[in-house]
Amino acid sequence: MESSGGRAESSGRGPRVLVVGSGIAGLGAAQRLCRHPAFPQLRVLEATGRAGGRIRSERGFGGVVELGAHWIHGPSQSNPVFQLAARYQLLGEKDLSEENQQIDTGGHVGLPSVSYGSSGVSVSHELVVEMASLFYSLIDQTREFLHTADAPVPSVGEYLKKEIRRCAAGWMGDEPTRKLKLAILNSFFNVECCVSGTHSMDLVALAPFGEYTVLPGLDCTFPGGYQGLTNCIMASLPEGVIVFNKPVKTIHWNGSFQEALSPGETFPVLVECEDGACFPAHHVIITVPLGFLKEHLDTFFEPPLPTEKAEAIRKIGFGTNNKIFLEFEEPFWEPDCQYIQVVWEDASPLEDVASELRHVWFKKLIGFLVLPSSESVHVLCGFIAGLESEFMETLSDEEVLLSLTQVLRRVTGNARLPAPRSVLRSRWHSAPYTRGSYSYVAVGSTGDDIDLLAQPLPADGAEAQLQMLFAGEATHRTFYSTTHGALLSGWREADRLIALRDPQAQLPGPRL
Numbered sequence: 001m002e003s004s005g006g007r008a009e010s011s012g013r014g015p016r017v018l019v020v021g022s023g024i025a026g027l028g029a030a031q032r033l034c035r036h037p038a039f040p041q042l043r044v045l046e047a048t049g050r051a052g053g054r055i056r057s058e059r060g061f062g063g064v065v066e067l068g069a070h071w072i073h074g075p076s077q078s079n080p081v082f083q084l085a086a087r088y089q090l091l092g093e094k095d096l097s098e099e100n101q102q103i104d105t106g107g108h109v110g111l112p113s114v115s116y117g118s119s120g121v122s123v124s125h126e127l128v129v130e131m132a133s134l135f136y137s138l139i140d141q142t143r144e145f146l147h148t149a150d151a152p153v154p155s156v157g158e159y160l161k162k163e164i165r166r167c168a169a170g171w172m173g174d175e176p177t178r179k180l181k182l183a184i185l186n187s188f189f190n191v192e193c194c195v196s197g198t199h200s201m202d203l204v205a206l207a208p209f210g211e212y213t214v215l216p217g218l219d220c221t222f223p224g225g226y227q228g229l230t231n232c233i234m235a236s237l238p239e240g241v242i243v244f245n246k247p248v249k250t251i252h253w254n255g256s257f258q259e260a261l262s263p264g265e266t267f268p269v270l271v272e273c274e275d276g277a278c279f280p281a282h283h284v285i286i287t288v289p290l291g292f293l294k295e296h297l298d299t300f301f302e303p304p305l306p307t308e309k310a311e312a313i314r315k316i317g318f319g320t321n322n323k324i325f326l327e328f329e330e331p332f333w334e335p336d337c338q339y340i341q342v343v344w345e346d347a348s349p350l351e352d353v354a355s356e357l358r359h360v361w362f363k364k365l366i367g368f369l370v371l372p373s374s375e376s377v378h379v380l381c382g383f384i385a386g387l388e389s390e391f392m393e394t395l396s397d398e399e400v401l402l403s404l405t406q407v408l409r410r411v412t413g414n415a416r417l418p419a420p421r422s423v424l425r426s427r428w429h430s431a432p433y434t435r436g437s438y439s440y441v442a443v444g445s446t447g448d449d450i451d452l453l454a455q456p457l458p459a460d461g462a463e464a465q466l467q468m469l470f471a472g473e474a475t476h477r478t479f480y481s482t483t484h485g486a487l488l489s490g491w492r493e494a495d496r497l498i499a500l501r502d503p504q505a506q507l508p509g510p511r512l
């Protein structure tokens with residue numbers, strides 16, 4: 001195979017390192033390595049034409065629209081994304097305040113400002129508060145099963161349903177109220193599917209669920225867009241380090257590769273791109289999303305990965321959560337409204353009704369967040385997870401707009417509610433280099449699978465150490481699915497390489 005020439009090809013200038021993917025994990029690793037003198041020969045290969053990966057801010061509706069990551073979860077001193085964002089001066093004053101950093105939400109989504117029922121009547125806020133309290137106390141109870149071998153049921157969903165069934169048996173009151181309570185709970189299940197990036201909470205493993213760690217701080221957003229953060233990291237890298245539009249096809253490892261420009265030198269890894277370009281390397285940090293790895297497992301590694309590693313990739317969950325932005329001429333919500341919940345009154349978490357997706361996909365939508373508005377721009381952001389979300393990706397903008405207009409007219413009881421002016425949405429499942437939104441610990445897997453995925457290869461042999469290193473959100477055992485988990489994983493692998501090549505190096509530690 002012919003290798004690609006270019007920058008920093010000469011031998012004897014330290015190891016050649018490739019980072020595959022320029023999301024926050026890849027950028028974080030690259031920034032760390034670039035600051036160390038032992039790594040002048042570094043390149044980041046990115047499949048698409050932009051950096052940031054699942055951090056993706058676009059101009060829209062007179063401001064910034066986040067198609068990917070939305071909040072810093074737990075913005076406080078122990079969150080490296082918060083620290084970095086603060087250092088780059090990307091956050092608002094309130095978000096930086098001590099007070100904000102100390103708020104403990106337990107990781108739960110805030111209460112809706114208003115809850116619309118599918119019969120066109122608002123649902124009692126009191127009832128919603130009561131059901132939210134029940135639902136989140138059950139979610140908190142799942143921690144009891146952490147590190148126990150005898151979880152009562154395999155999944156979070158089954159546990160929640162078992163407990164809800166038990167509680168419901170003691171509910172006083174009439175049948176319609178009982179049904180409504182279950183319908184409200186169903187809406188919280190939909191929220192939790194978005195949080196976990198899964199189709200159903202029945203797919204999320206119960207015992208390891210509590211291992212996901214919530215940091216203190218009231219979730220905050222980036223006033224100028226999340227991508228400002230990855231842009232700042234990118235700007236700190238030497239020019240030309242990132243090669244865009246270079247999708248990697250196969251990583252050949254455990255080999256002995258040579259290139260014309262470095263006679264006599266051999267490299268254990270050769271990274272082959274879809275366009276035929278080949279990059280020999282001593283070390284490769286792989287940060288591609290788990291969804292991509294799952295889809296290309298059979299062809300992405302040559303020789304194939306060891307069985308346990310491949311199994312971990314198959315077992316860990318990776319699902320879809322998408323956003324649908326609707327822009328309105330005029331707001332139909334109250335000025336202080338932040339979150340509009342939609343409750344389908346015939347739905348219950350205790351009953352499975354099989355229906356064709358095209359007739360029911362929109363019932364998985366949790367409702368809408370109200371985005372900060374200006375005088376002329378009024379935008380709602382809907383969240384939808386699972387197979388319904390993936391189905392939504394196959395529809396046209398017009399079809400989505402029409403369906404959601406009908407939903408809003410129905411739940412507000414206003415048949416003449418003006419249709420949104422425009423729609424914009426993410427399509428993370430169709431994105432060929434992502435294939436979903438984020439990872440979760442699926443039934444049949446544990447945190448050990450995440451650690452296994454994170455282990456470098458080959459696992460043995462001091463001779464050819466650290467050929468392939470693995471980073472990305474899905475490789476962080478306690479912060480998976482987040483930007484801070486991804487960033488920490490990139491730093492972890494950069495530090496691993498630094499420790500190998502410069503054992504005397506003073507590593508900055510897990511923070512900054």
Ligand SMILES: Cc1cc2nc3c(=O)[nH]c(=O)nc-3n(C[C@H](O)[C@H](O)[C@H](O)COP(=O)(O)OP(=O)(O)OC[C@H]3O[C@@H](n4cnc5c(N)ncnc54)[C@H](O)[C@@H]3O)c2cc1C
Nearest residue numbers: 021023024025047053054069070071248472473482483486
């Ligand atoms: C809708 C949505 C909402 C979210 N909300 C939040 C939130 O509010 N807060 C939060 O903390 N997290 C959130 N997340 C999760 C967060 O965005 C991710 O965990 C994080 O950005 C992942 O970073 P990463 O570097 O691991 O992967 P990515 O950002 O996916 O980066 C991987 C990179 O690899 C590239 N790549 C893939 N295949 C190849 C290949 N073959 N060759 C070369 N390059 C390749 C991709 O193009 C991509 O640029 C959200 C995600 C989504 C989708």
